[in-house]
Amino acid sequence: MIRVEFVRTGYSVSWAGGRLVDLCDDDVRAGIPFACRHANCGTCRVEVEVGAPLCEPPDDDELQLTEGVFGDGPTVRLGCQLRASGDGVLRLRVLL
Numbered sequence: 001m002i003r004v005e006f007v008r009t010g011y012s013v014s015w016a017g018g019r020l021v022d023l024c025d026d027d028v029r030a031g032i033p034f035a036c037r038h039a040n041c042g043t044c045r046v047e048v049e050v051g052a053p054l055c056e057p058p059d060d061d062e063l064q065l066t067e068g069v070f071g072d073g074p075t076v077r078l079g080c081q082l083r084a085s086g087d088g089v090l091r092l093r094v095l096l
């Protein structure tokens with residue numbers, strides 16, 4: 001199980017893993033805003049403060065937006081694209 005900690009809201013929850021957007025849709029206390037949900041807008045950008053090894057690597061569309069458009073480093077991910085699995089802590093800080 002993954003312990004997901006949302007820095008902005010102070011909320012944390014145990015999560016079996018999968019798509020972060022599904023977790024957030026099921027529980028609004030996560031506090032990550034979404035708009036396009038297709039790696040086009042950057043509304044959902046989060047900094048992974050802890051737990052990067054739990055996350056699947058970003059695909060080309062995500063990298064094009066985070067690195068190419070926003071100039072983000074590798075710790076910034078799109079909440080709408082992020083998938084995670086394993087056991088540990090995943091601490092996310094919303095950038096918007």
Ligand code: FES
Pocket residue numbers: 033034035036037038039040041042043044045078079080081
């Ligand atoms: S909601 Fe638009 S990039 Fe994630």
